[in-house]
Structure formats: structure tokens, C-alpha cells
Amino acid sequence: MYLEELRLADFRSYGSLSLNLTPGVTVFVGANGQGKTNIVEAVGYLATLRSHRTAVESPLIREGASRARIRGVVVDDGRTTSVDVDIIPGQANNAWINGVRVRRVREILGICKAVVFSPEDLKLVRGDPASRREYLDDLLVSLRPRYAAIRSEYERTVHQRNAYLKETLKRPHRLDPSHLDVWDQQLCRAAEALLKARLSLTSSLAPLVEQAYAAVAGHHSVVRLEYRSSVPEALTTQEPEAAYLAAIHRLREAELARGITLVGPHRDDLDIFLDDRPARMYASHGEAWSLALALRLAAYEMFRRDGTRPILVLDDVLAELDSGRRQALTETIDEAEQVLLTTAVDEDLPKATRFLVRAGEVRRVD
Amino acid sequence: MYEGVVQDLIDELGKLPGIGPKSAQRIAFHLLGVDADQVRRLAEVLLQVKERVRFCTVCGNVAEADRCRICTDPRRDASVLCVVEEPKDVIAIERTREFHGRYHVLGGAISPIDGIGPEDLRIRELLQRLADGAVKELIIATDPNLEGEATATYLARIVAPLGVRVTRLASGLPVGGDLEYADEVTLGRALEGRRALDV
Ligand SMILES: [Zn+2]
Numbered sequence: 001m002y003l004e005e006l007r008l009a010d011f012r013s014y015g016s017l018s019l020n021l022t023p024g025v026t027v028f029v030g031a032n033g034q035g036k037t038n039i040v041e042a043v044g045y046l047a048t049l050r051s052h053r054t055a056v057e058s059p060l061i062r063e064g065a066s067r068a069r070i071r072g073v074v075v076d077d078g079r080t081t082s083v084d085v086d087i088i089p090g091q092a093n094n095a096w097i098n099g100v101r102v103r104r105v106r107e108i109l110g111i112c113k114a115v116v117f118s119p120e121d122l123k124l125v126r127g128d129p130a131s132r133r134e135y136l137d138d139l140l141v142s143l144r145p146r147y148a149a150i151r152s153e154y155e156r157t158v159h160q161r162n163a164y165l166k167e168t169l170k171r172p173h174r175l176d177p178s179h180l181d182v183w184d185q186q187l188c189r190a191a192e193a194l195l196k197a198r199l200s201l202t203s204s205l206a207p208l209v210e211q212a213y214a215a216v217a218g219h220h221s222v223v224r225l226e227y228r229s230s231v232p233e234a235l236t237t238q239e240p241e242a243a244y245l246a247a248i249h250r251l252r253e254a255e256l257a258r259g260i261t262l263v264g265p266h267r268d269d270l271d272i273f274l275d276d277r278p279a280r281m282y283a284s285h286g287e288a289w290s291l292a293l294a295l296r297l298a299a300y301e302m303f304r305r306d307g308t309r310p311i312l313v314l315d316d317v318l319a320e321l322d323s324g325r326r327q328a329l330t331e332t333i334d335e336a337e338q339v340l341l342t343t344a345v346d347e348d349l350p351k352a353t354r355f356l357v358r359a360g361e362v363r364r365v366d
Numbered sequence: 367m368y369e370g371v372v373q374d375l376i377d378e379l380g381k382l383p384g385i386g387p388k389s390a391q392r393i394a395f396h397l398l399g400v401d402a403d404q405v406r407r408l409a410e411v412l413l414q415v416k417e418r419v420r421f422c423t424v425c426g427n428v429a430e431a432d433r434c435r436i437c438t439d440p441r442r443d444a445s446v447l448c449v450v451e452e453p454k455d456v457i458a459i460e461r462t463r464e465f466h467g468r469y470h471v472l473g474g475a476i477s478p479i480d481g482i483g484p485e486d487l488r489i490r491e492l493l494q495r496l497a498d499g500a501v502k503e504l505i506i507a508t509d510p511n512l513e514g515e516a517t518a519t520y521l522a523r524i525v526a527p528l529g530v531r532v533t534r535l536a537s538g539l540p541v542g543g544d545l546e547y548a549d550e551v552t553l554g555r556a557l558e559g560r561r562a563l564d565v
Contacts, residue, residue: 066388091386156512163478179476179484182520186512 001113002338003043003311004080005073010065011087012038013360022353025339029346030357036342039362040116040313042070043340046083047114048138049093049105049148052315058089074112076308083108106152110145113310115300117317117329121292125279129269136198136270139205139299143306147197154190154265161187161261169259188244191264195229195240198265202227208298209291216297216328217290221275230267293317293325300332312336318343372398424495426471426488428453436468443467445502449492449521451475451509455545459507462554467505470495475513476520484520492521496528503531505560509545510535522563533560 008017013035028036037053041060044052051060061068067088074081084096085108095105102108123131140147161183168175202225210223227235231247234240247263248255255262272279272291279291303310312332318341321329333339341347346354354365368376372394380390397405421427422434429435436442436456446467450456456469472487495501506521508514522532536559545553 153512160478160512160516164483167478167481167483174483176484178520178523181523182476182516183478185519186516 001074001076001309001311003072003112003340004075005071005082006039006042007069007071008039008042009069009071010062011042011068011070012060012062014038015062017362019355019362021338021340023338025333025341025349025352026355027347027349027352028340028342028355028357028362029344030342031344034357035360035362036357037118037315039357040315040340040342043072043112043114043311043313044116045087046070046072046085046108046112047116047142047311049085049109050134050138052116052118052120056089057087060087061089072112076111081111083111106141106145106148109141109148113142113303113308114313115296115303115310116313116315117293117296118313118315119317119320121296121317122288124295125272125283125288125291129267132270132272133266133268135295135299136201139302140197140201142310143201143302144197150190150193150197154194157183157186157190158261158264158266162259165255165261166259168256172256175256184245184248187261187264188241188248191234191244192239192241194265195234195268198268199227199235202270204302205298208301209294212294212297212301212328213290215331216293216325217287218324222273223291223294224273224276226271226273228269228271229265231263289320290325293321293328297328297332300336309335309337312339314339314341316342316344318347319345421471425469426453426473426491427456427469441466444500446505447495447501447503448505448507450507450545451514451517455507455509458545458553459557462550462557464554464557465505467503472508472517475508475517477513487517489521489524493524493528496525496530501530503533505557506532506534506563507545507557514545518563532563534563535560 002023003021006017006019006021008014011017017039019039028039030036041051041053044050045060051057054060067086069084069086071082071084074083082096082098084099085105086094088094093105095102095108097108097111124135137147137151141151164180164183168180206225209225213223214220229235231240231243233247234243237243244263251262274283274287274291279288283291300310300312314329314333318326318329341349341352356363356365375394375397376387376390379385379393380387382390385393397408418430419428420430420432422429422432422437424433424437427434427436429437431438443466446465447470448459448465448467449470449472450459451472451474453471456471459465459469470488470492472489472492474482474487476482476484476487496504504521504525506518508517518534522534525532535553535556
């Protein structure tokens with residue numbers, strides 16, 4: 001698939017930007033801070049409804065504006081679909097497919113599929129568990145849009161349950177066991193659905209990550225992905241819901257004392273082992289980079305096996321790579337229907353379309 | 367910030383559901399632009415609604431008397447009670463013409479984020495209505511979203527000891543949605559295919 005048109009209104013530094021794009025490689029050249037990353041960030045947002053740079057949405061809105069708009073026209077297998085999304089901080093966002101407003105923004109997921117490589121990917125290896133959970137969940141949702149409902153229902157359940165636990169922390173005498181039971185039940189049911197989805201994704205991903213690592217690093221190493229649950233019993237049973245419920249009852253006192261939900265997939269991690277050592281602590285800078293690339297390449301391969309060629313976004317990563325790692329990416333670059341690449345130093349990429357990005361102005365150069 | 371009364375109007379409008387600061391401003395300036403008669407009419411209707419319309423003391427639906435039309439209609443089946451979140455859901459179910467029992471309006475759904483617990487809903491009134499054993503079936507028609515499900519589960523649990531048959535609208539309703547947006551056919555089918563709720 002490829003984007004034929006990308007329009008931004010009040011998004012980051014852009015008051016208004018309209019780009020006509022083509023299949024093949026497109027390079028956005030510009031010094032840091034000139035706005036080139038904002039362009040590909042918008043593409044990532046259309047694909048996942050999240051920014052790869054920030055967890056909160058307010059920085060996405062241009063200063064002085066109340067909302068941002070991203071419009072993409074996607075061509076997939078000859079079919080053209082337009083998607084629009086309005087980002088309104090502190091409010092529910094709005095979205096349109098082919099000009100028709102959708103009831104839920106997440107209905108646009110799956111229309112624009114993209115895999116984004118960025119310098120922030122080092123966090124996948126070195127960062128806290130949240131980065132790895134997000135990697136899994138974002139991929140899950142882009143591969144199977146119906147998981148967006150599972151993910152958001154789980155997140156909302158945790159939010160509701162935490163609100164109730166906090167309330168009883170303030171007023172312990174008002175604790176209503178039947179009420180808490182209800183949230184326990186909802187939480188455990190939603191937790192099982194999310195856990196099962198993540199486990200199945202992890203087992204499909206594992207061999208692909210190992211393969212990709214060998215290609216990137218240029219030598220074979222044993223790469224192991226191990227899903228770590230806050231409730232280990234949930235991983236070995238056919239009925240994780242029951243395991244979660246048991247854990248909740250075990251941790252009742254602690255949860256009530258702290259006013260937060262201590263059980264569930266929002267406290268899990270994806271452990272990465274390189275030659276049997278936890279990569280988070282032991283991987284060298286080079287190894288960590290190779291692993292991060294391998295995780296993204298494996299994500300790309302997941303889409304391929306699913307029968308789609310997602311848009312490949314390379315945000316400022318080429319310059320960071322030595323020739324060996326670059327070589328591993330070249331194959332994917334050649335294979336992708338569309339590659340959107342940002343760089344500070346113009347790259348020697350034949351047949352690429354070039355845009356010069358300077359002070360928020362984007363100009364095509366031939 | 368605008369001066370005095372204009373800002374007061376914007377502030378008051380901004381308290382209404384679904385109206386953000388920008389809309390509040392737009393409505394305020396719209397009202398400033400129209401003639402006085404039109405504004406007077408709006409103000410009168412607002413006051414009349416507050417004076418004339420009440421909530422039915424039995425079911426919690428909007429009523430112009432002590433009891434609403436459905437509660438006073440002898441043809442309605444008193445053995446089936448349908449629990450909904452809001453008066454607008456009563457209207458949605460009435461549109462299907464599939465339901466001939468009576469209603470109980472909770473006034474919302476459990477949502478700790480919004481500070482709404484079971485004690486803020488008309489659950490005590492519901493239990494009182496169930497006490498004499500005349501109601502044989504309780505249909506829980508809360509919204510098919512997280513808060514609606516939580517409320518349904520809560521009700522099923524506390525009603526269980528009373529021995530009333532508790533059912534939930536069949537799936538097929540758009541999950542995550544509001545009852546009022548479901549079309550008549552879908553809602554009618556959901557009503558027909560309701561299932562017993564496990565506790
Ligand atoms: Zn009534």
C-alpha cells in the first residue's frame with residue numbers, strides 16, 4: 001500500500017501542508033528541528049492512532065490551535081480510501097473514512113498500515129516495560145483492528161477499577177464488596193483476552209526476530225522473546241481469567257492499601273534474551289540497535305505474512321547504521337511499495353523522490 | 367474573558383453536556399443576535415420544563431404527573447420490568463413496540479471515573495419494587511459498553527437472592543455503543559433473544 005496524499009492542518013509545526021506522494025522511496029531532507037519528523041509522525045499516527053514520539057497528544061497540536069487534522073489518501077491494491085482524523089486534546093477525537101464520519105475513531109485502524117523505525121526504538125530494548133508492551137499492542141492492533149476494542153476495553157477497565165480503589169482509599173468505610181467484585185470480574189475477563197492475544201503474537205514474532213537479528217548483526221545469536229506476566233500462573237493455565245481472579249484475591253489488601261490495580265497485563269513485560277542474557281541490561285549499544293531493528297523488521301514481516309505490504313517509515317535511522325546493518329534494511333526498502341525516509345544528510349538513494357524541509361516549508365526538488 | 371453578564375452566560379452554557387467553551391461562546395453570541403421574543407420563549411420553555419416535568423416516583427422516567435403514563439397504564443404487564451440507564455432509553459425501547467412490561471430508570475451507569483457508584487443510581491428504589499414478588503422477570507437493558515456491563519453484573523448479583531429471573535439483552539447490539547443509537551429492528555431482536563445472566 002502507499003499514501004498518495006498527506007495533508008496536515010495545525011499538526012505540530014505545520015499550519016497547513018499538502019503533499020502528493022508516490023510509490024517508491026521518498027526522502028525528506030532537512031536539518032534537525034526543521035519539521036521533517038513531524039511529517040512521518042503523522043503517517044504513524046494514522047496507522048496506530050498514537051505518536052511514536054509522545055504519549056500525550058497536546059504536543060501534536062500547533063501552538064494557538066485547538067485541534068489538529070491529519071488526512072491521508074491510501075491506495076491499497078488499486079483501491080483508494082481517504083482517512084481523516086481530528087486530534088482534540090482532552091476530548092474524544094473524530095475521524096472520517098471517505099468523508100463519512102465514523103462512530104469510533106479506532107474504526108480507521110487497518111486502513112493505513114505502517115511500520116515506523118526511529119531512534120526512539122532503542123527504548124524497545126533498553127527502556128521500561130511500557131515501551132515493549134506498547135510495541136506488542138500497537139502491532140496487534142494494526143494487524144487485527146478488532147484488538148483495538150480489546151485493548152481499549154482493558155485500559156478503560158483498569159482506569160475505572162483504579163478510580164474505585166482510590167475512592168475507597170479515601171473513604172474505606174464506603175467499600176462495597178459487590179461493587180469491587182464487579183470490577184474484578186470485568187478486569188479478569190478483559191485481562192485474559194489481552195493476554196491471549198499478546199501471547200499468540202509473541203510466539204509468531206519470536207522466530208522472525210531471531211532471523212532478522214542474524215541478518216542485521218551479520219552473525220547468528222540466540223535471541224529469545226519471553227513474555228513475562230505479573231501473574232505467572234496465567235501463562236501456564238487454559239483459564240487465565242481464573243488465575244487473575246485468584247491473584248486479585250491474594251493481593252486484595254495491597255491493592256486497597258495502595259489504591260491501584262496490581263494484577264493484569266498492564267504490569268507485564270516482554271523479556272528479550274540475547275545469548276541467554278537479558279538484553280535490557282547486558283546488550284552493548286550495537287547489539288541493542290540490532291535488536292531494535294530486528295523487532296521492527298519482524299513486525300514488517302508479520303504484515304507480509306498477513307498479505308499486506310505496509311508503508312515503511314524510516315525516521316532518522318539510516319545515518320545511525322553502519323554498512324552491515326544498512327544492508328539488512330536495503331532488502332526491505334526494495335521490497336516495500338512505499339518508503340518514507342527522513343534524514344539530515346542527503347542519502348545516496350537512486351530513483352528517490354526528494355523533498356527539502358526547511359523551517360516548516362516543504363519543497364519538492366527534482 | 368468578556369464583561370459581566372456575557373461571560374456569565376458563556377459559563378452557564380459551558381456547564382451543559384456536550385458543549386465546550388467554543389460552542390458556548392458561539393451560542394452566547396447567537397443569542398445576543400436574535401430578537402428578544404425568541405430568547406424569552408427559550409427562557410420560558412426552560413422554566414416550564416423545570417416546573418412541569420418531573421420524574422415518575424415509581425420508575426424514574428420523565429412524567430408530567432406523579433406517575434408516568436407507562437406506570438399508570440393498566441394494560442402494561444406488571445410482571446416484567448426493564449431496567450435502563452436513562453429516560454431516552456425508554457423511548458428507544460418503546461419504538462420497537464416489542465415490549466409490554468414496565469420500566470425502571472437508573473439515572474446512569476456505574477462509573478467510578480465520573481464518581482458514580484451504585485448508591486448514586488436508583489437501585490434502592492428498584493429493590494423496593496421487587497420486594498412484593500409481583501415482578502417475575504427483570505430485563506437489564508443497560509448500554510452495551512463497559513459501564514453498562516458493570517452495572518448489569520452488579521444488579522444481577524444483588525437481585526439474585528430475591529429469586530427473580532434476570533435476563534440481559536441478547537448480543538447483536540453494537541458493542542461499546544449506546545442503546546439509543548441502536549435501530550428498532552436490532553433492538554427488537556435483542557429484546558426477543560435476551561438471555562439469562564449468570565452471576
Ligand atoms: Zn413510571
